[in-house]
Amino acid sequence: MFSVLLLLLVSPALAWIPIGDWESGNVTASEGDSGQCVCHVFLPDTTFPADRVEHMQEISKDLNIEVNIQMNTLVSYEAKLEVYLKDLSQLTYRVNMLESSSDKYIKLDFELLRIELREFEALVTQLKESLNISSPLFDSLYTEIHNMTMIVNQLEIYDKSNLEVIRIEFAKLQKKLEDCQQDQNFKPVAGNCNGTGIMSLSKPHVIQLNAQLASSYVYGGWAKDSKPLRGYESMYVYGAYSTTYIYDFFLYSNYDQLILRAAFQQNHLPNGWRGLGSNFAVRDHSIYYQRNTNEMSKLNITGTKYDYRVISEASSSFSYSYSSNQHLDFAGDENGLWVIYASDESRGKLIVAKIDEKAFGVVNKWSTDVYKQLAGNAFMACGVMYATRSVDLTTEEIFYSLDTRTGEEKHLSIPFQKFQEKYSYLDYNPTDQKLYMYNNGYYVSYNVKFN
Template sequence: MQLVTALLASLLLQFLVLPGQSQLVERMPGSVDQGGRCHCVVHLPSNAIPLQQLEKLQRTAQELIGKYEQELSRVSENPGIIDYHDNQALEMTYKLQSRSASASPAFYEAPAFKLLGLQLEGAQQLVTQLKAKGGVSGSENLLNQLQGQVANASFTLKLLGDSDKQSFRALHQEVDVLEGRLSECERDRKQGQTSSHRSPPLIPGSCAHGILQKVSRPLVVHLNWRGFSYKTGAWGRDSAPNSVSPLYWVAPLHRGGRYFDYYRLYKSFDDLVLLKNYEERKMGYGDGSGNAVYKNYMYFNYYGTGDMAKVDLTSNTLVLRRPLPGATYNNRFSYTGVPWKDIDFAGDEKGLWVLYATEESKGNLVVSRLNTSTLEVEKTWRTSQFKPTLSGAFMACGVLYALRSLSTRQEEIFYAFDTTTGQEHSLSITLDKMLETLQGINYCPSDHKLYVYNDGYLINYDLTFLTLQRQLPRTPVKRPFGVHAPPKPVKTNQPVTAFSP
């Protein structure tokens, strides 16, 4: 109501007191009659005061005022509407506090916020109607200025509402993530409490355990030092059991995802996290992300060949280069989603291994144990898994574990091959990942962790193995004299699929 009154007052003042009109009637000649009354004749221009237009403007203003007062009276006659909206706001606030899934109240839904928006809409409509019906010269500038101010106020109000919506949605998502993590922690705690006994901690470098049973959630250390564009690479800790120094290494590949040229060494995990006290080296002849570090030597595929290479990390010197018999190379049988990883090195409690494929195996994964001094193949096992269908593999206590991708956020360790017994096992152990592809996978016996290079990020996992139960010695059963025990069944061992290349 105040807005309408102020607008009409401004318009009437502008048209009733036009510039120069006071001087037209200020000094006009006239005469005085016998009664002392003054008479004069004034000839005004026909366009001095547009009476017809002014009357039209007054009628329009009266109509708008009447409509406005009518709407205002409707609101005053129904005070319960505001109480209803206030009760709705309180109910939505309570739902928000109780974290109901259907509740999403926010400031932009408050009755006061909506009422302010309606008032601005009414003011904008009023200005538009005045511009359309007024038709008075000189009023356009004032109405345009008023219309611009109302539009700016409406736009600012809309921005506030949109910003509040986005903030509320972001907060809602964060709360959902935190609730999910809390539920998972609570579930793990209950499972730990309901178990009959807790597994004793594994001795570093020990294989006194069974097959892999569980993988922890990923721990993201940080992005590799060369940046996000270096998505392919490998990293880890020296895979030799009971290593004297906890040497950590990071080897991002060139942006093409194949060429291995630089790497860094860290003497502690703290130095790795803080990116300090490192030694940066230039390599210049590595191929793919199948690197591994074992007893202070780095092993990798020599660029463009089927050769194995060995570099002394103390001096950064190539000390040995030897072909891997029968191995395919140049992206012939690499892992799915990870090109150029034809020859994949792995270290564990039982030595240094190399994982690859041959034409003879028709692309199936082959495992060979190497002599670390000469890189000669000591023994080889063939598996039933076609290497290009796997997303990666690693060794732990002489057991090969193979992975496949389930989605952009999960992998599955689905297959195991025991080189001691030659037997295969089916598994189903899910492994969460931050991004889509796992380029480098390395196991360390000293801490039983898995070190993964995940699209440029350095991630590790804690591995849990099946605990071997200690069996109490049996007391021999006393038998009567002359009664012999039945013969024991003869156990036959299955032949191990092994051959030397």
């Protein structure tokens, strides 16, 4: 506000008007020393606030963008919820079948149902937390899952004698299969290393969510022994966490125990031996993993004996594109044990090194033309290193190979589907010719077809 002082000479025509009649609103009047009329006028600041209007326009634009994001998120959650409801109805049908003819099912069926119900509970919890709301729809989902769990528990003890007989017969059959596997003539199937390499991968086989049922456990992996001891051909190893550290390795005797999340052994890594990064390999009953930036560690599964070696040139400046701290990548194939890394001298390009398993040291190495930070991951098969990269959100491709036997490099294009966009682990196993992927917390595998 500002004031303007007006000095008006009082004309004879106005001299009769009292001074009090001039005072109104923002105008005040008084009589000067010489008889003149002095008016004080208070006028508002009429400058247009352009900066304020511009600021409000920016805020309005940001709010509009945020509203659109939230609307798209709600549409996405609505689609997910429809899928969950459809799957839940299928589970309801299976429970009804069990309820009508419980004597025709074995204990494993009930365990699998329990696992699926726990997964549904975890998924609904995740969805509810993402939406940050409470509604009758979510409450009804929780109630239905709880009721189905109670029905499964009741059905399992409905005819306990029949289930026990079936369980015994199933155990006998499993024992016969294990005896066949331990026969001296039994040999694990290995990849055909006489051809020209990998030709294609199958569609992803999504097994299930990890052992902790934790969607946040996105760093880690699962694997089989690439050179198993007799009697451990069917063993699986799993280790993961919500950050790029590994605190525990869980061991499962076979695939069914992996599905049931029934580990026969848990190796808790003590202080000073905890894993860093997501890449590890299992070979000859030992787990090879990265301890610090350039330290490769070895854990003997049987005696829980630890050992380590330093690869001095391995750099902490380079990791795969999907996650950090993956400096040493271990792999086991038909030709032995390997470690893949990058160094400052190679300017971030991948280096393949062969490990002497007895001496636990590097005996040979090969340089590549692949920048590690551009690769999604790498693995070994038949002495050939294969590197992958992203094509789009749902497609990955093997784009490069290096044959350590001949030194020949090839640029490839072998596309394959991804279950979800990012993964932290990819490892080939020669005993079953499969690629094992840890894809955003899920166990995923691929069949590998050689040329």
